[in-house]
Amino acid sequence: MPEPKPSALFVCVHNAGRSQMAAAFLTHLGDSRVEVRSAGSAPADTVNPAVVEAMAEVGIDLSAEVPKVLTTEAVQASDVVITMGCGDACPYFPGKRYLDWKLDDPAGQGIDAVRPIRDQIETRIRSLLTDLGIQPSA
Template identity: 85%
Template sequence: MSASATPSVLFVCVHNAGRSQMAAAFLTHLGGTRVQVRSAGSAPAVTVNPAVVEAMAEVGIDISAETPKVLTTGAVQASDVVITMGCGDACPYFPGKRYLDWQLEDPAGQGVEAVRPIRDEIERRIRGLLAELGIEPAA
C-alpha cells in the first residue's frame, strides 16, 4: 500500500452476521471514503443477526439492508488489512497482508442487551484502527 493509496480493510468472522458486520459498518461510518471496507464470513448466515441490527440502530447506523457475504480469496488479496474475529483456520493467509485477530464475544443467539458491549468494544477498536491508519474519524 502506498502512502497515497486508500487503505482497504476486510473483516472476517464465521457467519458475517454480527461482529464483522458491526465492524464494517463502524469503519464505513467513521472512515467514509478514506478507507475501503469489506466484510465476509467463512460460513455466511442467511441474514444479519436482528439484535445486531437493533444495537447498531441505537447508535444511528442502519445495517438492516446488509446481507452476509462469503469469504473469497479475492477479497483477502484485495485488502491491505485483514481482521479476523473467530474464523480460525478458515481464513486464507497471503504474505504481505497485515493480519489482526480481534478476540470478541460472538453475538449469535444473544439479545440486544448482550450485543451492546460487543458493539461498543468494536467501535473502540475501529477508532484505534483509524488512528493507526492516520485517518481522522468522522464526527
Template identity: 95%
Template sequence: MPEPKPSVLFVCVHNAGRSQMAAAFLNHLGGSRVEVRSAGSAPADTVNPAVVEAMAEVGVDLSAEVPKILTTEAVQASDVVITMGCGDACPYFPGKRYLDWTLDDPAGQGVDAVRPIRDRIETRIRGLLTDFGIQPSA
C-alpha cells in the first residue's frame, strides 16, 4: 500500500503573493509526492504581477494561477495549514498541524522587493519537504 501523501494548505489574505509562491514551490519541488492547496481569506482578482515575474525568474510559472477563497473544506482536507498573515480568518480544527510563517507582504511591491520574499519561501519549503522525509526534486 502506498504511503499517504502529506497535504498542505497555504493561506494568506489575498492569495496573490506569499501563499501562491509557497504552493508553487511545493508543487515544483515536491511534485506528486505532496498534495498542495492555497487560498486567501479575502482573495484578490489576480496574482501579483511582480510575484509572477519573480517566480518566472526561477523557472516556476504562476501566470495561469487565480486567487481562491479559503473554505472550511480546504482546511479539513489538509494535514498542515501554513498561514502567512491571515490572522483569525483561518478556521481551526483539532488534529491539524498549524504553522505561521512571518513573511513580508509582497502586495504593492516591485520585483526587487519580491525576490528576497520568494527566496525565504523557497528555503522554508525545502525545510518542510525535509520534515516530510521528501527529497526536493530540483
C-alpha cells in the first residue's frame, strides 16, 4: 500500500497573496507528491493582481485561482498548517504541526514589492519540502 501523501495548508487573512503563492510553489515544486490547500480567515474576492503577475514571471499561473474561506475541516485534514499573519483567526488543534511564517503582506503593493516576498516564499517552500523528505522537482 502506498504511503499517504503529506498535506499542507497555507493560511493568511485574505488568501489573495502569500498563501496563494505558497500553495502554488508547493504544488509546482512538490510535483503532486504533497496535498496542498490554502485559505483565508477573511478571503478577498480575487487574488492580488501583482501576485498573479509576479508568479507568472516564474512560470506559475495563478490567474484562475479564487480565494477560499478557512474551514475547520481543512485544518483537520492537513499535516502541517503554515500561517502567515492571520493571528488569532487561525484555528488551533492539538497534534497538528504549525509553522508561522513572518512575511510582508503584498496587499496593496506593486510588483516590485511582491517579487522579494515571492522569492522568500519559494525559499521557504524548498526548505519545507526537504523537511517533508521530498526533493523539489525544479
